[in-house]
Amino acid sequence: MELQDFYSSHGQFIGGAWCPGSENASVVVNPSTEVALGEMTPAGAAQVTEAIEAAWSARGAMRALTAWNRSRLLRRAATLIDERAEALGRLVALETGKPVRQAVGEAKASSESVDWFADEARRVFGMSYESRVKGDRYLVHMEPLGVVAAFVPWNFPLLLLARKMAPALAAGNTLVIRPSSEAAGATMALIKCFEDAGFPAGAINLVIGRPGDVTPTIMNDARVAKVSFTGSVPIGRQIVAQSAVTLKRVSMELGGHAPVIVHADADIDAFAALAAPGKFRNAGQVCASPTRFYVHESIAREVEQKLVAATRALRLGSPLDDATDLGPLTTSRRRDAVEKMVDEAVSGGARVLSGGTRPSTMERGYFYEPTWLTRLQPDAAVLNDEPFGPIGTLATFSTLDEVAAEANRLPFALAAYVFTRSLAKTHATVDRLEAGVIGVNTFVASTAETPFGGSKDSGYGREGGPHAIRDYLDTKFVNVAMPADAE
Numbered sequence: 001m002e003l004q005d006f007y008s009s010h011g012q013f014i015g016g017a018w019c020p021g022s023e024n025a026s027v028v029v030n031p032s033t034e035v036a037l038g039e040m041t042p043a044g045a046a047q048v049t050e051a052i053e054a055a056w057s058a059r060g061a062m063r064a065l066t067a068w069n070r071s072r073l074l075r076r077a078a079t080l081i082d083e084r085a086e087a088l089g090r091l092v093a094l095e096t097g098k099p100v101r102q103a104v105g106e107a108k109a110s111s112e113s114v115d116w117f118a119d120e121a122r123r124v125f126g127m128s129y130e131s132r133v134k135g136d137r138y139l140v141h142m143e144p145l146g147v148v149a150a151f152v153p154w155n156f157p158l159l160l161l162a163r164k165m166a167p168a169l170a171a172g173n174t175l176v177i178r179p180s181s182e183a184a185g186a187t188m189a190l191i192k193c194f195e196d197a198g199f200p201a202g203a204i205n206l207v208i209g210r211p212g213d214v215t216p217t218i219m220n221d222a223r224v225a226k227v228s229f230t231g232s233v234p235i236g237r238q239i240v241a242q243s244a245v246t247l248k249r250v251s252m253e254l255g256g257h258a259p260v261i262v263h264a265d266a267d268i269d270a271f272a273a274l275a276a277p278g279k280f281r282n283a284g285q286v287c288a289s290p291t292r293f294y295v296h297e298s299i300a301r302e303v304e305q306k307l308v309a310a311t312r313a314l315r316l317g318s319p320l321d322d323a324t325d326l327g328p329l330t331t332s333r334r335r336d337a338v339e340k341m342v343d344e345a346v347s348g349g350a351r352v353l354s355g356g357t358r359p360s361t362m363e364r365g366y367f368y369e370p371t372w373l374t375r376l377q378p379d380a381a382v383l384n385d386e387p388f389g390p391i392g393t394l395a396t397f398s399t400l401d402e403v404a405a406e407a408n409r410l411p412f413a414l415a416a417y418v419f420t421r422s423l424a425k426t427h428a429t430v431d432r433l434e435a436g437v438i439g440v441n442t443f444v445a446s447t448a449e450t451p452f453g454g455s456k457d458s459g460y461g462r463e464g465g466p467h468a469i470r471d472y473l474d475t476k477f478v479n480v481a482m483p484a485d486a487e
């Protein structure tokens, strides 16, 4: 099916039915060609209210499902996502510019997340314990919150959506989802997997619209009990402020600026082989992307050479090509922001070790070369603001005290990475780092079964792992006193 036909036949999903949006059509652009993939009609504020009403009405149907039923539905959705992974990945590649192999990997990881929470649905345990009055009982029930709103960004439109939907549905909630319009088709296709799995009408609602039409409507509606947001720190702050009006619960998965500490005893070849693809995965548009590389001064020269060589071996090109490692940035505003950061750094005296420009080989598209910068001024924007693009910075260190202070200097605390062969150095470094997730000798810091999230300006709440479902549950204490004349 042509993408335009898919946008037209799907669109918004409200109360179990697909329908067009009520606002003027907007164009979805292919970032690797800058050509329109099609047009879709965004949802207006009235449709957002309809979606909240549908989710509110469907609470009963969700509560009528047993944990085993919810588990079966999630398992079916996970199977469908897995079966459709190639098609889902292709949509992500077309709409966001992510290389198709990475995009199919994202679809598979989404399936794993939903599959994992299919099990978690059956492990929502309350408690029963002895009262301080003989014969009475204290019971603690865990209950769904009701209607949950999920705001999902464009960089991992499948995975970050799955990580919100799966625990919310496993706990028995209903959903109103606002994805980024950049990845409209991929989001619709993922929602279709849940529809085809057989969730009750109204349990899942999708509204693709402009922030000004969608967010205030959701934030001002007291029927929405919780909001889970992934995106930038400034928008996260706005949403937290707005949540005060109706006292919604909030989970925030915001930006990062991950430090990477490479100790003198690290396996340099293994590090370089992981670091180049790790840094430039999804062109660096990953909240946990490794960005500030601190290398022990005794190995700095060798690390620099090997890192640059490994980076030059990466293939930049069409996201639809299986051999591509690096596609375009998803939006022109991201490419422009990256370009500005590099140009300003260079004006301030930074040295470019590789990249530093748009590629001469690509005539169109929001491409930018994978870039390494060194000798940066401490106040360079790239060392302080999240680059969210294909830029890595290199600096040296001599002591753990010095590098730990530098790593923790920023207000972000999402991911960090450490490379060493020593267990003692691993523990000493990990203990000093302020980060929600830490990879040691790896850039994998997130799986379906482990908690992902940050602290400080990187937000709060955890996605994935056994901790995640707690954010979608309410606690009810019941004190059962025995009547004096009970039989």
Ligand SMILES: NC(=O)C1=CN([C@@H]2O[C@H](COP(=O)(O)OP(=O)(O)OC[C@H]3O[C@@H](n4cnc5c(N)ncnc54)[C@H](O)[C@@H]3O)[C@@H](O)[C@H]2O)C=CC1
Pocket: 151, 152, 153, 154, 155, 179, 180, 181, 211, 212, 215, 230, 231, 232, 233, 234, 235, 253, 254, 255, 256, 286, 287, 333, 334, 386, 387, 388
């Ligand atoms: N933590 C993460 O995974 C992500 C972080 N970001 C951060 O955002 C920066 C810029 O991304 P942009 O899309 O250009 O910026 P942005 O700050 O306008 O948007 C960030 C995300 O929030 C959404 N958004 C914007 N306004 C919203 C609102 N009022 N209500 C609900 N959602 C809203 C957007 O659709 C997007 O997905 C990146 O440089 C990065 O720092 C962006 C996407 C994902």
Ligand SMILES: O=Cc1ccc(S(=O)(=O)O)cc1
Pocket: 109, 155, 156, 159, 285, 286, 287, 288, 445, 446, 447, 452
């Ligand atoms: O942007 C947030 C983000 C994206 C991807 C992953 S994962 O490593 O692929 O799980 C984690 C966080």
